[in-house]
Amino acid sequence: xxxxxxxxxxxxxxxxxxxxxxxxxxxxxxxxxxxxxxxxxxxxxxxxxxxxxxxxxxxxxxxxxxxxxxxxxxxxxxxxxxxxxxxxxxxxxxxxxxxxxxxxxxxxxxxxxxxxxxxxxxxxxxxxxxxxxxxxxxxxxxxxxxxxxxxxxxxxxxxxxxxxxxxxxxxxxxxxxxxxxxxxxxxxxxxxxxxxxxxxxxxxxxxxxxxxxxxxxxxxxxxxxxxxxxxxxxxxxxxxxxxxxxxxxxxxxxxxxxxxxxxxxxxxxxxxxxxxxxxxxxxxxxxxxxxxxxxxxxxxxxxxxxxxxxxxxxxxxxxxxxxxxxxxxxxxxxxxxxxxxxxxxxxxxxxxxxxxxxxxxxxxxxxxxxxxxxxxxxxxxxxxxxxxxxxxxxxxxxxx
Numbered sequence: 001x002x003x004x005x006x007x008x009x010x011x012x013x014x015x016x017x018x019x020x021x022x023x024x025x026x027x028x029x030x031x032x033x034x035x036x037x038x039x040x041x042x043x044x045x046x047x048x049x050x051x052x053x054x055x056x057x058x059x060x061x062x063x064x065x066x067x068x069x070x071x072x073x074x075x076x077x078x079x080x081x082x083x084x085x086x087x088x089x090x091x092x093x094x095x096x097x098x099x100x101x102x103x104x105x106x107x108x109x110x111x112x113x114x115x116x117x118x119x120x121x122x123x124x125x126x127x128x129x130x131x132x133x134x135x136x137x138x139x140x141x142x143x144x145x146x147x148x149x150x151x152x153x154x155x156x157x158x159x160x161x162x163x164x165x166x167x168x169x170x171x172x173x174x175x176x177x178x179x180x181x182x183x184x185x186x187x188x189x190x191x192x193x194x195x196x197x198x199x200x201x202x203x204x205x206x207x208x209x210x211x212x213x214x215x216x217x218x219x220x221x222x223x224x225x226x227x228x229x230x231x232x233x234x235x236x237x238x239x240x241x242x243x244x245x246x247x248x249x250x251x252x253x254x255x256x257x258x259x260x261x262x263x264x265x266x267x268x269x270x271x272x273x274x275x276x277x278x279x280x281x282x283x284x285x286x287x288x289x290x291x292x293x294x295x296x297x298x299x300x301x302x303x304x305x306x307x308x309x310x311x312x313x314x315x316x317x318x319x320x321x322x323x324x325x326x327x328x329x330x331x332x333x334x335x336x337x338x339x340x341x342x343x344x345x346x347x348x349x350x351x352x353x354x355x356x357x358x359x360x361x362x363x364x365x366x367x368x369x370x371x372x373x374x375x376x377x378x379x380x381x382x383x384x385x386x387x388x389x390x391x392x393x394x395x396x397x398x399x400x
Contacts, residue, residue, distance in 0.1 A: 013093035016166040020183035029203030043071035052179035057296035084109025091125040107144035121197035123156035156197035161190040161219040214272040224317035226261040231305025232341035260334040302347040308361040314378025340394040
């Protein structure tokens with residue numbers, strides 16, 4: 001027998017978003033949070049302390065202690081499967097690569113859960129910034145579930161929009177406390193209302209939405225786009241700048257970023273006229289720019305701009321917005337400038353190193369802008385030749 005009233009969430013991923021955001025929300029909402037991770041030092045420390053601290057960086061710093069937590073080592077399959085079988089909720093916050101690697105375990109847990117007659121369907125919160133995340137996870141789970149498993153009836157795949165900003169912590173900070181995380185005050189988890197199989201938990205901070213696709217696109221094409229544009233324009237203007245607040249202190253950079261975000265807002269408004277208003281999108285844009293300037297958070301140009309092959313790819317923040325603008329016959333010149341500015345981004349981490357993937361990107365850029373536009377950004381060399389030619393001109397204007 002299992003107790004279906006037992007409020008336990010199994011959370012794959014004890015990283016920064018997992019601990020500072022998902023774990024925090026559900027722990028404070030009365031759930032036991034069981035972290036599953038393959039980084040054993042964190043799991044061991046969670047089990048030792050059964051709590052951790054979230055340092056909230058704002059004008060006035062505060063510290064939240066998160067209790068009622070424990071960890072399960074990801075390679076202990078039998079234990080992980082048992083936890084899934086007896087959970088009220090499951091969540092994943094492991095990134096795209098990690099998501100693929102945990103599917104076989106989740107599938108085994110679902111099969112074990114199905115053997116328990118009184119077990120309810122399992123809602124899985126996909127805490128990833130990934131478009132079409134539910135479709136992706138559905139397809140991945142089907143690879144591992146046995147034929148005939150009633151996936152649509154037994155599993156709710158709940159997409160989210162992760163808007164919380166969590167900076168890279170310094171090495172000395174991580175060495176001082178392996179569990180402590182730093183985050184901004186923002187604490188709202190937007191998630192797909194219609195995807196739940198069970199009643200939505202009454203937890204402060206959960207914001208269920210009917211049209212989830214619109215809100216995922218808002219995150220990608222305003223928040224993520226604005227973040228990247230800040231990093232890329234900021235680096236062009238001042239390659240020695242470390243923090244976002246430094247580059248946004250320049251009024252001209254701040255206004256260029258704002259106008260680029262508003263160009264994207266107009267694209268969203270045309271695509272989702274029943275979901276958003278221009279006034280609301282302008283308010284959201286201005287709030288984001290204020291949050292980007294959070295000096296106490298210490299978010300870096302490197303963190304926000306790095307990983308160019310992903311952030312400049314066809315489905316992501318800048319190229320994706322351009323695709324949508326072309327489809328809707330709307331202007332995208334400011335967004336294209338931000339995209340091409342990203343080609344020149346060479347910010348490094350605190351040790352002075354480029355992200356390895358960005359080292360690879362520089363070799364692609366060395367073969368020319370058309371190569372980047374087609375092989376990284378996904379534009380068609382024939383159908384999009386005018387766009388590619390325009391990007392070459394922008395690149396020439398940027399070069400010293």
